[in-house]
Each structure stands twice: as C-alpha cells, then as structure tokens.
Amino acid sequence: MTATQAATGFRHFHDQLDELTARLLTMSNRAEALVEQSLDALLRHDRDLAELVIASDRVLNDLEVEVEQRAIALLALQQPMARDLRFVVGAIKVSSDLERIGDHAVNIAQSAIRLIESGTALVPEPALTDMARRASAMLADALTAFLRSDGALGRKVCAADDAVDALHDSIFRILLTHMMEDARTITPSLELLLVSRNLERVADLATNIGEDAVYLAEGKQIKHHFED
Secondary structure, eight states: OOHHHHHHHHHHHHHHHHHHHHHHHHHHHHHHHHHHHHHHHHHHTOHHHHHHHHHHHHHHHHHHHHHHHHHHHHHHHHOOOHHHHHHHHHHHHHHHHHHHHHHHHHHHHHHHHHHHHHTOOOOOOHHHHHHHHHHHHHHHHHHHHHHHTOHHHHHHHHHHHHHHHHHHHHHHHHHHHHHHHOGGGHHHHHHHHHHHHHHHHHHHHHHHHHHHHHHHHHSOOOGGGOOO
8 A cells, every 4th residue: 555545545534534523413413302392391381392303303303314324334444443333333323422412301391291181290300410410410521521522521520410419319219209298290390300310320421431432532331330
C-alpha cells in the first residue's frame, strides 16, 4: 500500500466515524426530546403532544438500526483499534440504550393519555417533577460525556443515579398513602407510579451510557463497581 493509499484510507475511515457520530448525536437529541415532550404532555394534560411522542418513536427505532449497521460496517471493514474500537462498540450499546429510553418516553405518554381520558385532576407530586428534571439532566450529561469522551462527567452521571432512586422510593410511599386515604385516587396514583418507574429506568439507562463514557475515555470498566 502506498502512502497516498494509506492516507486516503485513513481519511475514509474517519469520515465514516464522523458520520456514525453524527447519527448517534441525532439519535441522542431525538431521545432527549421524546422524554421532555412526554413529561410536558403529562404535566399540561396535552393529548396531542402525547400522541406525537408515541408516533415519533418509530424514527428513533430506525436510527438505532442505522447506527448499528454503520458500526458493524466499520468493525468489519476498517478493523479499528484502541479508542476508536471502544467508540464504535460503545456506539452500538448507546444506541440500544437510547432506543429503550424512547420506549420509556412512550410509556409516559401513554400514562398521560390514560390520565386525560379518566378526567382525573390529580396533580403530580413535586417529587415527581424533581425526579423528571434529574433524570433528564442525567441523560443530557451522559450523552455529552460519551460524545466528548469525558470520563469525569460520566462518573458524575453514575453518582447522580442514587438521588433518582431515592425520589422513586419517596414517590411510591407518597402515592401509597394517597391510595390508602382515598380509594378514588388509586387509578391515577398507579399511573403516576408507572411514570415514576419509567423515569427511574431512564436514569438507569443514562447511567449505562455514563459508564460507557468512562470506558471510552479511560479504558476502565466500572459497571457493577468493577474498578480493577
């Protein structure tokens, strides 16, 4: 292989890597938007917005397939090494997590529609709004950490998950108290509990992406607290 051919191949590889990064960024922006829109639909009792979230999930599914295909092509044809290899493998895992986050956004939107149809005026607890804010922030930071190969930010995301878990437990106790005091709140309380559970899962998936960011940046696996 001549020097010119090698340089051309190098440029081609990095062009493909840039395209993969761009698709992953598009997917991450879409996932963040779906989560935010599903929460807006819930808080504003906006059925049209909730239905938009449900319909838009197909785009996220298609992007996952595209990211996976591009990553597999890079692995098969370019045989990346070291950090580039970690990024390509990580992109496959992150795209899967983002697709699942979209599914949780759909679940929240479906809960919003059921609450609207029931005519229930039960207002979500402030803890649920706080949980939504924290989960959304974790998702945004996790994606930034991965795309920028920022291990410190990835670790920050992982550490933030405990607060979201604690809020989920608090919301469960609050809603359980409502249901015990007034049977009329059982159905809406169960819907809000489902919303809380889906937000907890969004935070868990953001944590996964944060862990992948640490591995990308440092070559160190921290899943399940495996540091060595």
